[in-house]
Amino acid sequence: xxxxxxxxxxxxxxxxxANLPCNHSTISGNEYVYWYRQIHSQGPQYIIHGLKNNETNxxxxxxxxxxxxxxxxxxxxxxxxxxxxxxxxxxxxxxxxTGTASKLTFGTGTRLQVTL
Amino acid sequence: xxxxxxxxRHLVMGMTNKKSLKxxxxxxxxxxxxxxxSAKKPLELMFVYxxxxxxxxxxxxxxxxxxxxxxxxxxxxxxTLQPEDSALYLCASSQEGGDTEAFxxxxxxxxxV
Numbered sequence: 001x002x003x004x005x006x007x008x009x010x011x012x013x014x015x016x017x018a019n020l021p022c023n024h025s026t027i028s029g030n031e032y033v034y035w036y037r038q039i040h041s042q043g044p045q046y047i048i049h050g051l052k053n054n055e056t057n058x059x060x061x062x063x064x065x066x067x068x069x070x071x072x073x074x075x076x077x078x079x080x081x082x083x084x085x086x087x088x089x090x091x092x093x094x095x096x097x098t099g100t101a102s103k104l105t106f107g108t109g110t111r112l113q114v115t116l
Numbered sequence: 117x118x119x120x121x122x123x124x125r126h127l128v129m130g131m132t133n134k135k136s137l138k139x140x141x142x143x144x145x146x147x148x149x150x151x152x153x154s155a156k157k158p159l160e161l162m163f164v165y166x167x168x169x170x171x172x173x174x175x176x177x178x179x180x181x182x183x184x185x186x187x188x189x190x191x192x193x194x195x196t197l198q199p200e201d202s203a204l205y206l207c208a209s210s211q212e213g214g215d216t217e218a219f220x221x222x223x224x225x226x227x228x229v
Contacts, residue, residue: 034217043118043206043220044159103149103172104208104218106159 004088009111018075020110022088025069032093033064035073037084044087078114085109119143122207122221130229137192137224139207148190150182151206159206165190166212197228
């Protein structure tokens with residue numbers, strides 16, 4: 001699986017949009033971009049994923065550049081409860097079970113601090 | 117609630133004890149994982165199971181022994197651990213060959229004394 005690069009930390013004021021960047025310049029054609037977050041001492045929580053089109057769900061939006069070498073996770077109106085470590089992961093997605101699981105490899109992520 | 121349940125949530129054990137961590141998923145997934153997260157470190161993948169068969173062991177010491185009796189249950193048996201094994205142990209599940217993401221349990225906070 002391709003490696004990703006994220007800034008170690010970011011701050012965001014409550015109510016403002018939080019834009020978290022991720023570089024994945026070695027991503028290959030069958031790899032998706034996934035975002036997870038981990039609130040202190042809890043299990044990681046899935047946020048969103050995408051291949052090449054921009055995606056939006058109730059939690060966030062994902063913007064992927066046309067060359068797919070980078071992406072941005074957008075939390076449109078950050079709250080204090082969004083303070084967490086955010087992980088950008090690229091992972092192959094298989095249509096069939098090949099007998100080996102496509103694992104998630106976590107880096108160090110971005111620590112987002114939302115402040116009043 | 118993610119559908120992945122880990123018990124116990126907290127565990128303190130001595131270095132000579134034997135204990136087990138349990139993970140259960142009710143999502144119908146066919147792959148399950150154990151991760152370890154030490155203080156201020158990234159999650160480290162330990163073991164991967166696909167349809168009850170172990171498909172990956174990331175050079176984990178033998179004092180950690182996984183067991184997957186069926187696709188819904190995963191155990192991590194612990195014996196003669198060291199203080200440096202104190203960490204958050206996380207279980208996850210996913211559907212390989214399907215359209216679902218990996219979901220994580222809340223973890224077991226293990227302290228070895």
